[in-house]
Amino acid sequence: MDYINIKLSDRKKRNILALGAQSKGSFCFLKKDKAYFCESFGNLSDIENFENFQQHIKRVQRRIGIKPEIIACDLHPEYTASRHAFEMVKNAPRLRSGREGLRVNQIQHHEAHIASCIADNEVKGKVIGVAFDGTGLGSDGNIWGGEFFIGAPKKFKRAAHLKYIRMPGAEAAIREPWRMAFSYLYDIYGPGLYSSAGEFSNRLDKKSIEFIAQLIDKKINSPLTSSMGRLFDAVAAMIGICGEVEYEGQAAIELEKAISHPRTTRVRGRQPSAISCNKRYNFKYLDRKGLIIIDWAPVIKGVVKDLKSKKSKAEISLKFHDAVCCMIKDTCCFLRKKYRVSKVCLSGGVFQNRYLTACIRPLLEKEGFSVYCHKRLPAHDGNIALGQAVMA
Secondary structure (H helix, E strand, O other), X not given: OOOEEEEXXXXXXXXXXXXXXXXXXXXXXXXXXXXXXXXXXXXXXXXXXXXXXXXXXHHHHHHHOOOOOEEEEEOOOOOHHHHHHHHHHHOOOOOOOOOOOOEEEEEOHHHHHHHHHHHHHOOOOOEEEEEEOOOOEOOOOOEOOEXXXXXXXXXXXXXXXXXXXXXXXXXXXXXXXHHHHHHHHHHHHHHHHHHHOOHHHHOOOHHHHHHHHHHHHOOOOOOEEOOHHHHHHHHHHHOOOXXXXXXXXXXXXHXXXXXXXXXXXXXXXXXXXXXXXXXXXXXXXXEEOOEEEEEOHHHHHHHHHHHXXXXXHHHHHHHHHHHHHHHHHHHHHHHHHHHOOOEXXXXXXXXXXXXXXXXXXXXXXXXXXXXEOOOOOOOXXXXXXXXXXXXX
């Protein structure tokens, strides 16, 4: 497996090995101003994938002749790569007294996404970083995934994020998006959702939802998340597209496929002027001591209203996608006014959505932003290792 050679604008004093995340295995060696990036190892929880991952690390290390001094990994302690990082340090030869040995530097998942996009595009100066994906441990212990940052690598500030919501059953809520749909509706309507949510609540098994409600009420195995990926899952489940998934990202993929409209026939290169921020659902913005909380409640209510009005899945999906695009634009405009930053970096698995990226770039550029998406690296977790290396 070949690696990508990326020249960086800053030089590092120490040699670094970054081990990436979990679901899209990647690693990156960094020596001075050169990064050697290698990805596509799949989910590292698979023993065969992890062994292949380890073998390639050794192979690339021999080829480029580098001895790491810092091992960078994700904040999540249960990721295979994170555990491996600490094992490497534990098993490293002891150095003489007075010399610093091999050490671990844990990097927040979504900050690494943005740092990766910055390095991939050789962006200089501060940026507005938009990191949207399914999951990643945040510095507050919650599950992040709908994040806006201000700054540059090592100096990022969380400036805005989606309002937190419970993930009933944790990992089970990822496998069964109907759980997320229930969680959003339960947060808004409470027990009254059975009469308020219409078609969706009629599809649910009463015993199952009583159990899920108890998980949420008692905060049992129901972590808080700000994930945009989970919001996509919820909308897909609400409109009957995907209640359970067979592969990662299935609900969001099928929600994008559901879009059908004359102006989306050129979705891979459509006219940017076609999007309208007037015909879509609305997010609400709350200021919490300088941190912007983006409330999804009006969006969920809008979907419920359209379901009751028998609007098509295609129309609801279109309005939801456009709402996300306009929310990104509105949030970036607010942050630019506050922080005087006009460069925007987009990263995370949600930006694999071709409709979303085709719409948001021209929408932001029309507002005077310089917009950067990944060029050589994927938008998903496969890019994490480069960002970790840059930030370590």
